[in-house]
Amino acid sequence: MFQGISIVTFNKSFKTEDDCKQYLFAMKWKDGYKCRRCGFTASNKGKTSYHLRCKVCAYDESVTAHTMFHKLKVPLLKAFGMTFRLSVRKKGMSTVELSKEYSINQKSSWLFKRKTQEAMKSSGEHLLDTKVEVDEILIGGPEKNKRGRNKGDKKLVVIAVEKVKGDKIGRAYAEVIQQASGDCFKPFFERYIDKDNAQVITDCWKGYLPLESEFEIRQKPSNGGKGFPGLHLVIMNLKGWLRGIHHHCSEKFTNGYLNEFFFRFNRRNFLTSIWHKLIERFITSQPYNYKANAL
Ligand SMILES: [Zn+2]
Numbered sequence: 001m002f003q004g005i006s007i008v009t010f011n012k013s014f015k016t017e018d019d020c021k022q023y024l025f026a027m028k029w030k031d032g033y034k035c036r037r038c039g040f041t042a043s044n045k046g047k048t049s050y051h052l053r054c055k056v057c058a059y060d061e062s063v064t065a066h067t068m069f070h071k072l073k074v075p076l077l078k079a080f081g082m083t084f085r086l087s088v089r090k091k092g093m094s095t096v097e098l099s100k101e102y103s104i105n106q107k108s109s110w111l112f113k114r115k116t117q118e119a120m121k122s123s124g125e126h127l128l129d130t131k132v133e134v135d136e137i138l139i140g141g142p143e144k145n146k147r148g149r150n151k152g153d154k155k156l157v158v159i160a161v162e163k164v165k166g167d168k169i170g171r172a173y174a175e176v177i178q179q180a181s182g183d184c185f186k187p188f189f190e191r192y193i194d195k196d197n198a199q200v201i202t203d204c205w206k207g208y209l210p211l212e213s214e215f216e217i218r219q220k221p222s223n224g225g226k227g228f229p230g231l232h233l234v235i236m237n238l239k240g241w242l243r244g245i246h247h248h249c250s251e252k253f254t255n256g257y258l259n260e261f262f263f264r265f266n267r268r269n270f271l272t273s274i275w276h277k278l279i280e281r282f283i284t285s286q287p288y289n290y291k292a293n294a295l
Contacts, residue, residue: 003272005088010081010275020076021050024063028283035059036066068119068282074112078102080279082109086116087278088271092260094245117256119281120263122173122192128162129194130170133201133231134208135159135222136180139242139254155254156180158188159238161231162198169230171266174238174258182210189215203227234265 002013002023014020033043035054046053050063064070072079082102085093093101099109140154158177164170173192177184189211193200200215202208203222211217225232238261245257267274 001273001276003276005271005274007084010084014077014080017076020080021063023080023279024067024069024076024283025050027280028063028067036061066286068115068285072112073108074102074104078104079112082112083116083278083282084275086113086260087264087274090264091241091244092264114253114256116278117260119278119285121259122262123281124191126171126266127194127198128160128171128173128192129197130199131163131201132193132198133161133163133228134185134189135203135228135231135235136177136205137235137239139239157254157258158185159231159235160188160192160200161234163230167230169234171262172234173262176254176258180205180207182207185211186214201228237265 002010004010014023029052032041033052034041035043035057037059038054038057040054040056042055043052044055045051046060047062051060053060064072064076069076069079074082082093082098085098085101095106095109095113098104098113099106102109104112136156136158138154139157155176156179157174158180159172159174161172162170173188175188175191177188185208189195189200193215195215198215200208200211200217202217202219204219208217208219221227225235238258241261242257263278264274267277270277
């Protein structure tokens, strides 16, 4: 497993396409081989050194098949480099920077970044389960009347931050919602908050009250964010980052940026393994379907 955040060490470890394929090969079949077609668990060498062929049905599987590296438009070596930059750099990298640094056109770098953001989506395995502070924010413009009907081009985002060990900030998640109502909060709460163990704290907005039947909810005044200093800090960081890189984009793409921000944020204390974790996601996620996620 590659560990570290140094680009020099990274470049030494991955010099060729084969270096990348070897790494993927070790990861993909680390728990042993199983044929996708017939389920048999023994294989021979396949078409290349980076294929395995089933001993029974002869199904040949490449190291990138059924992963997000399938039919990649850029060489693996560049994809590895880009995922490294996008995961270990505190602020990630813009598509313009990526295309300059890796000599690929803007469209390819944009598509690859979209794919990476998809891989960065929460697995849903780590629910927030302590004190969880929740609020909504508007992104893409000055924050006024966030719960009103006129949000214009801005997107309403719900954000949840857990407090661990006293008052330290733990994990956090955020997602675009249509409006600040119980119906819109509910899927977000169910996806990210442990209903049996979490104590949710919100400001005094009535939109959270319908969730009281499922979640333990306590309300207290926000006082312009002062009542929720940890949450407020995370929001300031998120907004600062978005202002730096964010261009006008649709709701679906805004969620991509939120996924990217919180993937890094939730691993800020485990940076040396963050790239490996991201590659693991690329391997275990299904190939990214650009058509289904219509551009
Ligand atoms: Zn088979």
